[in-house]
Amino acid sequence: MEYRQLVHLAAEAKKNAYNPYSGYSVGAALVSEDGTVFTGCNIENIAYPSGICAERVAFSKAISEGFRKFKAIAIIGSTDEMAYPCGMCRQFMAEFVGPEFVVICANKNGEYEQFKFSELLPNSFSAKF
Ligand code: THU
Secondary structure, X not given: OOHHHHHHXXXXXXXXXXXXXXXXXXXXEEEEOOOOEEEEEOEOOOOHHHOEOHHHHXXXXXXXXXXXXXXXXXXXXXXXXOOOOOHHHHHHHHOOOXXXXXXXXXXXXXXXXXXXXXXXXXXXXXXXX
């Protein structure tokens, strides 16, 4: 899966964002080791902390379907700024990905930056204790 295509799938998922409180739309597209793609969008709630980010929706869909190994995720926002994953999403992802997992952060125009997971969450608290 080309990263450009993964960004496109994230942009499609972004159209379903439910964001009446922030007005900010996010889409995510997660590709598993075997090439299966899971998408997600942000889903807000009047009880603000009950809302969930696009990345965690995509991961939750994949995990709940039995997928455990992943190659990359594309995240796209609705402004000129790149959509970098929030701290909670970085920690959530750390449970399931390694340092070489690729994170593609895109802006509304589809321009993107590419990171290794270890760059976004160095020295992460791992599940191995
Ligand atoms: N949001 C995401 O979907 N992913 C992130 O990594 C950062 C924030 C959403 C949550 C909320 O619906 C909106 O963006 C504004 O914070």
